[in-house]
Amino acid sequence: MKWPRHRDRAILAATPLVVVAAWACHHDTRLFVAATLNGVTLAALYFLVASGFALIFGLMRNVNLAHGSLYLLGAYVGYTVGDQTGSWYLGVVAGALGAAVLGVVLQVSVFRFMPGQELRQALVTVAISVVLADLMMWVWGADIYQLDPPEWMYGSSVLPIVQHYPTYRLILLVLAVAVGGGLWLLLNRTRIGMMIRAGVDDRMMLAATGVNMQFVFAVTFAIGAGLAGFAGVIGGSALSISPGEDTRYLLASLIVVVVGGLGSVAGTAVGALLIGLSEQYGLAYAPTYGVLFTFLIMVATLFYRPQGIFGGR
């Protein structure tokens, strides 16, 4: 059995972390709790974006480096619709739908013609993301937007220790948990989820069982891209929307997926938590070197467990 050695290693890795956390907690409890909450809610946003990326790569092995563009497009579309109609909810729906439609177009008009050619997919989608970034700049300009969520999401909630914490960020957390649960249900309890899992395992046998893979691909791409667009609107309400956010969230998705491992909702969640927390702790305790932490985690993962923490293969 490998489990005991596994556990030893986990304890070995966790001990210094717990010690440092205990010190930080003792040193300034409020700062520590606030940084933790910020980290967890940032992780929620990362999870929303990265889960779509992981879904698309996990099933189709499609390297979609335009995933960040889907996020940003969703945010802009959501902003415009929300601004015009005055309804934030409509904005959320429109942002997710807009990104989903673009995702299907990408699958049908680009990825379909280069199955299994990762390098080509990467290069083509980088090019597409550059073009999309300029197109979005053309339409929406270089201004910074922020979406206005409904009244009841404004303001702050009373929590122990930190006292006041923005309600919206807590809602973000709830949404991420809901999306994670929904994804799990979709993958494990529905027919399309069954097809997606079978397709991840052995795509050709799925086709030989009469399943139209192009249809499954299009649906998966729509879900993954829709999640990115959804995250765009949600993130654009918590933070802001501006050019450059696309690459930021693409990078975050890549790191989350590399660290967490592909093919499982849990892996993406753990990856997102690690990256979100490390970023916020870095910001709170070592602002100069904060960015490094993320990459240290990634390097360590690639060194010790290249398939990612939850990665199967």
Next chain:
Amino acid sequence: MRASKPAAAREPATQAALAIDRLDVRYGRARAVQQASLLLERGTLAIVGRNGMGKTSLCNAVTGMVPSSGSIRLFGEEIRGLPPHRIARRGVAYVPQGRRVWRSLTVDEHLRLAHRFRRGEWTPDGIYELFPRLKQRRHNGGTQLSGGEQQMLAIGRALLLDPSLLLMDEPTEGLAPIIVEQLAATLRSLAARTEMAILLVEQNLRFAVDVADSVAVMVNGCVVRTMPAAALAADRALQQQLMGVHAQGVGS
């Protein structure tokens, strides 16, 4: 994702179940199958031949998994060039080499997923009746099964497509002798009680002549001869000649 038009294949009893004519399969410059022709009217036909003679490539061409040129007709209808899912929906089911069950799906999910496009006489419950062992393992994942159980599952998955042609590639590979015997009995009874034609690719000569009505021999990507299974079973010298060092004695 509805089932496509009911395969027109079924009515005319005069057409051969599978007629392959001058089939070529190339991987880059290498030719795996060269001008192979094959006729399976009804019943069970086994393709035998040594490793690397193009047997699996032939299967992959029939199921549409690799591009090929030439002609593949299923009950008179050309299926070469169709995508794999269309070929499957026309009634070609595939039990591939190595079983290839899905590792993250349970036995039950395999059967429910396959039971979708052609609803005919087979149901998941029918499969459980055929292979009671699978019923005990219905909540186990694809990779928690033994080789024999995986083979049952792969066959069950194929039967649920309600196939008019069942393609099996090396079904005895890696199975214990007792399981191989059970498999032979199962295939014989399936062939007897259904209309389904079976194309069996097999290196195990004993199994091939045990199950099949006739045997085709492939050498270097060509079908060099087809003969009744009994004729091959009786001719030891021919077995030696055809299979070389891989020969497994058949008959007395």
